[in-house]
Amino acid sequence: MRSDVRTTEEVESFLRIRGLTKAFPGVRALDDVDLDLKPGEVHVLIGENGAGKSTLMKLVAGLECPDSGEISKQGRVLRMRNPHDAIRLGIAMIHQELMPFRQMTVAENILIGQEPVQFGVWIDRKGLLQGAARVLGRLKCAISPERLLGELSLAEMQLVEIARALAQDADVIVMDEPTSSLSKTEVAALFEVIRDLQQRGATILYTSHKMEEVFEIGDRVTVLRDGRRVTTLKVDDASEEELIQAMVGRELTLVSSRAKGRGAGPLLTVHNLSRKGGFEKLSFQVNAGEILGFAGLMGAGRTAVVNALFGLEPADRGEIQIGDRRLRIRCPQDAIRHGIGLVSEDRRRLGLVPQMSVRSNLTLANLKAYSRRGFVDVAAESRITAEQVHSLGIKSAGQEQPVAFLSGGNQQKVVLSRMLLICPSVLLLDEPTRGIDVGAKSEIHGLIRKLASDGLGVLLVSSELPELLALSDRLLVMRNGRLVAELDPERTSQEEVMGHAMLR
């Protein structure tokens, strides 16, 4: 019965979401959301952390089951209990944290679960390679199907993930912040692939934290806030201010003037610091009350520098001084003892203890201060936690809630707050606002400024140039493990910074 008359609405809406609701312990992550995806559109989903974007995507991709509500595709209600069901129904998801099999080849990854077989059992290696090459060809992508996935760059892995979605004949592709770890050129290449997919009729649901991406790649945009849909607009009709306001539900003061706390002496002095394979002969200093920015491309060695200063991957040679004292930093314990704190770019691996409560996570790095004779003083702990939750605006269902249930922005605040509790004199911030929504971002910007004006020395690594230019008092540029320029953020431009950062 393929010839039934369809109403215009059904043709219009390729994927139709009605009344979708999902609750987790303590949070109503998604609350009665309706959404229609048109065939062949790129639909961008934006919202603050905890607004429900990730939950919505997971429901669409079958990673979670809704408490109520339904999803239908081309008029047919979908019943998905796991990602496998979703794939069978033509819905594939490209994850924010890629989950590929690193020790397998590109071809094996692309055709996983549908390898061509001979005699019912043997995998047809030649067929596998050809099949993978065909899919990669459709993406105009030059990766050899025989390479091991682990050898690829993040951007290349992302392409492999997309190729996998294509191989699965997906016509709905869900992309969860696909550009969060890509360089500018890689983003441009990805967008080309997306436009190409779109022309072949694929419908794309795309989340992003970057406003410019909405306008560059999106056809329509939906704003979520607190688990509800606020509005859906045609991108051509929307303005940036309008969207931001819809996201935060209030007027927002964007970047204001920088802190003027300079003038005090050097807090941290680094001389000829080197680490094999990371960086070479770096010399710089961080002054009290100053925000020192570190710009550079991915892999330029910025993360290696902060990790060395914090003792995670200690330096091989060179000197680190706090004030006049030379330090040997061989492990994070040394760094913390000398008042150096790090908020790592890898929040999940190096930050959170997921099953532990907000309270226990906060005090973890300085538990000594909240205990007496080896016993944890829970009352003191609760007091300081309440203080931090209040001053940083950490939203949770209470101090005892495991941090795993918090949104990304709130998790980031927990990790930041933990490092503030060690009372650092130097704070190393590595991508402190990555994967964080506009509202929480501006809160964290304000906090960084306040810390500097309180006399801390802040070393800020960020891949977002506007953020670096707005916050830093001085800006260093790294390329290939070396310092190549020192710039005055007030007198430079994004173009100049990129000019130093790019390989020549």
Next chain:
Amino acid sequence: MQPGQASRLAEWISRYGLLLALVLLAGLLSCLTPNFATAQNLLIVLRQISINGILAVGVTYVLLTGGVDLSLGSVVALTGVVAAGFAHPGEYPVILAVLVGILAGSGCGLVNGLIVTRGKVAPFIVTLGMLTVARGLALVVSGGRPVSNLSSSFTVLGGGAIIGIPIPVLILCVVAFASHVFLKRTRPGRYIYAVGGNEAAAYASGINVTAVKTLAYAVCGGLAGLAGIVLAARITTGQPNAGIAYELDAIAAAVIGGTSLSGGVGGIVGTLLGALLMGVLNNGLDLMNVSSYWQQIVKGLIIVGAVWFDQKGRR
């Protein structure tokens, strides 16, 4: 059902489900056999679980760090014969025998911990090695023969009672209470949970991961030593062949009690309930004259079933 209600129910089950199962089982057994719900029988149950209970409390430390200790049964045998060697009548004070036994046990644990942390060898392998080494040492130390002729001040630790409560039960109570307080209230206890929950994050928070893990293995070994002493005292000989497969019952009790094999989740209360559930089940099946062959089958099913149920509650 409302989504909120469903998740609350799941939370409630994962918190109190085991207690509920224990109460239901006890109720069922008191109906089925008149001999179950007597004070005398309940004391027997407690005495039967005391050695497994002490071992299970010990292994909980290690499981919480994300490790495992397979050497417990052999350490029980080793410490039993070593302590028995110092417990002949009229030679040394009994406290010395006890100290030597516990030290021998924590020595084994310390070696386990150091090889796991310094040598970066998987806990499964390290403690599997210790399982063989400690058994061999027990045979070497005792010459392969039971160490008997023990003083009555030593054997009272296994057979005696204070105001009607068997001494092994009292020892278990003290060990469990102290461990609960240690894990939930002290700084090293908190660190054990943190290391098991996310080792890299614990390290990046300035926690001495090596020390924390080594401590867990040493405590676990020391408690195995204590269990070895209680066992030797109860059977009035140090048996080099004692304790075979005891580690499996101990791990089972902890896991039934909700301690995660991947670390960071669980605790002593659950472990005790797990040990109690296994003990009550054994006792009940004994009273109903179920053959020990069948008892093993039931025990295995309970272990898997309890964890299955627990995981469902968590999801």
